[in-house]
Amino acid sequence: MRKLKCLKGAVLGGLVVVAIAGPATALDDKIVVQQPEKSPWAVFKFGFTAYKSGKKEEAIEAYRYAAENGQVGARWKLARMYADGDGVTRNDYEAFRFFTAVAQLDVQPGSEDEAYVADALVAVGRYLKNGIPGTAIEANPTLAQEYFMRAAATYRHPAAQYELGLMFLKGEGVQRNVTQAARWLQLAAEKGHVGAQATLGNLLFQSGQTVRGLALMTTALEHAAPKDVGWIRAMQEQAFALSAEADRRTAIALAEDYLKNGLR
Numbered sequence: 336m337r338k339l340k341c342l343k344g345a346v347l348g349g350l351v352v353v354a355i356a357g358p359a360t361a362l363d364d365k366i367v368v369q370q371p372e373k374s375p376w377a378v379f380k381f382g383f384t385a386y387k388s389g390k391k392e393e394a395i396e397a398y399r400y401a402a403e404n405g406q407v408g409a410r411w412k413l414a415r416m417y418a419d420g421d422g423v424t425r426n427d428y429e430a431f432r433f434f435t436a437v438a439q440l441d442v443q444p445g446s447e448d449e450a451y452v453a454d455a456l457v458a459v460g461r462y463l464k465n466g467i468p469g470t471a472i473e474a475n476p477t478l479a480q481e482y483f484m485r486a487a488a489t490y491r492h493p494a495a496q497y498e499l500g501l502m503f504l505k506g507e508g509v510q511r512n513v514t515q516a517a518r519w520l521q522l523a524a525e526k527g528h529v530g531a532q533a534t535l536g537n538l539l540f541q542s543g544q545t546v547r548g549l550a551l552m553t554t555a556l557e558h559a560a561p562k563d564v565g566w567i568r569a570m571q572e573q574a575f576a577l578s579a580e581a582d583r584r585t586a587i588a589l590a591e592d593y594l595k596n597g598l599r
Contacts, residue, residue, distance in 0.1 A: 391422030456486035476508030549586035
């Protein structure tokens, strides 16, 4: 809570992995087919071991075999590697294809594949929201909203809930509805989503709920990743500058409670 303490001073002063033995040629199609123990799941675990060892080319080959044979985690991992340019040249269209294959699966909440499907739904939604330049994937916020809604409502995924909150707040793909925006942002914020906490805090501040708004923005800033610090700090500092000292004091105390006990 170092950042919060500094702010307080300023305000008051003013997977289990099993390695598969054998060389890289163990992924040769004939060898894989001839050895029943080389199941897609086993090859996926081999890929994970290779990835953690820095052997990303071997990992990709293993993931491809496992993915082609129905292993959901392998499809998701390939999508994530292409999306991040991790071990391969970044290719958003390839990432989109693999994410879509996962997102189309119908798995029940609580399933071992739930996390893969929920994350893939969010990823596809983001690609559809903005489109992929130079490809046939054009921006389609309305369709993006459908993917976010499935992840948010079925799997209660906080990033999807956050994305829905933003869309309702801005009227992207849906009719603008501040009440719906606040509802989805609240759900994500309660799960610790920093962006949702900051955005909801600003929304509450703008609507006159000064103390709670300031407290949420302060809580978000305390946990923000480096890439999010800039926009959250700018928003929070502007709100603090417009607030009375008594509200600042109360908001800091509430933020300390949020950080200790979570949002309630």
